[in-house]
Amino acid sequence: MSVPALDVERISKSFGALRVTRSVSLALAPGARHALIGPNGAGKTTLVNLISGLLQPSEGAIRLDGVDVTAMPPERRVGLGLARTFQISSLFPLLSVAENVALALAARFGTDRRFWGSVRARPELVDGAAALLESLGLLALAPRPIADLPYGQRRLVEIALVLALEPKTLLLDEPAAGLASSDRVVLLDLLLRLPPSLTILVIEHDMSLVFRLAARISVLVEGAVLVEGTPAEIRADSRVRDVYLGTRSHA
């Protein structure tokens, strides 16, 4: 097997006596579509924070394309091709949609340290933002400040922001959380059109979205992986039904 794009090896995280993550292992091959599900409080977001570097694991190792990033600050992990979205929209509320995307582009091209020359004169920012927003059908929103946008559109802009980074591995923390069903359709459509080489780990509560997007699913319960398998296997697993799907599968 080739080197996994994302390799999480037996990581644990404790806050005092509370063990939030218990010896979790995940291996995502390049281009994998992997979903992480589990009841509230299972430690899903903590795991994303550990992988992205906002939290340090107490034990274990995290590797990106074989590179050990366990001790790296988050911004260097981004440099290695890791990007993430947040469960609660995390954008720049007073800046326009175009500026939000331009911030991501500037970060990728390393132009954000330039003191000279107008932002408007930087082709990688202007053309990059135009091409990206055009391809996502968001061009009309370009001048609007984020604070003016309805929630569904903010979620799409958030996807645009991480795509601007051209990541190799993408962590999506509940991308559909709080979305109306019509917005969910738009989002799923967008996610299904992402380049197949992109490795994706998605946390999601919306089972129809998970089953359509992911080829493999891990079920996290009380900080530990209960079971990992294909969607069909997860559906058939009685333990999963008990802890998680049981109340929802007939919805």
Place this chain on the structure above:
Amino acid sequence: MTPASGSRAAIRDAFSRHPLSWIDTLPWVATVALYFAANDYLPLGTQVMINIIFALALDLALGYGGVATLGHAAFFGIGAYAAGLYATYVTGEPISGLVVAAAAGGIGGLMAGPLILRTRGLTLVMLTLAIATLLHELANTFPSVTGGANGLFGYEIQPLLGRFQFDLAGRTAYWYGAGVMAVIYFLSKALVNSPFGLAVKGIRENPVRMRMLGVPVTRRLVALYAVSGAFAAVAGALSAQVTKLVGLDSLTFTVSGNVLVMLILGGTGSLYGAFLGAFVFVVLSDRAAAFDPFHWLFAIGIVLILAVRYAPQGLVGVVETVAARVRPRRSPS
């Protein structure tokens, strides 16, 4: 993938910028008008300009980068002492004195920044305050260098550009201040329009997201803090050169507090607020003190209370509200 030129134009318009407009001519029109209309007040006008430069420096750090500081007197004082010492021991040539002071302020920012800019909010406020207090005590402890409580004085400033003697009426100082103010203003404007300027606005809005875009947030803030420190030092140096005196009071909390009041009174994050705030604050202080030398702070206090109550966005906010009513549909900036 190349986007259509129409979408490119749409994106360009969606990037806000600090525009070059007729508003930019106002300070210079006022500068020229004051020179002819109120010749006796040129030293006061120079004080206004020094404080505008200082407030511009603070606006870069606070208004654009969200760096909460109550210690910007540290940089003002560094600049003032650097210019005073340079004039005492090296040469009284004024422009090189400003450059030396700016470098000293920038280095100060580069040294203090990495220590304090990992923190935010109240912790950062306390740390900036502590650094300014520390410098004040240092200046007090080494009178052989700083003149201690007596301050630095007795140095000569050579004619500007080798031609214009600094006169008692303060004419040369006035135009010198105006020129330096112009340079600092246009440098600040270029900075906030640059990709770096956009990045610091992003850090102000959402530092965690910036980190997750791969931006070394602390390093960017240190760079911003150093630029702000250099500009604040220029203000201090200008003060040292035109008053020919550097006192310990240039490092006091009052100086840090006053510039913050000026900026908040004028409005943060627009550069224009520095002009309005410094002008109103300095002129009001002077007139109130002339009217009642004992209770003049009341006037400042009352204006501040009114401003906080009725103009939370500062005087710039008031002007914008009025302008929006006069001209209802303006393109968003």
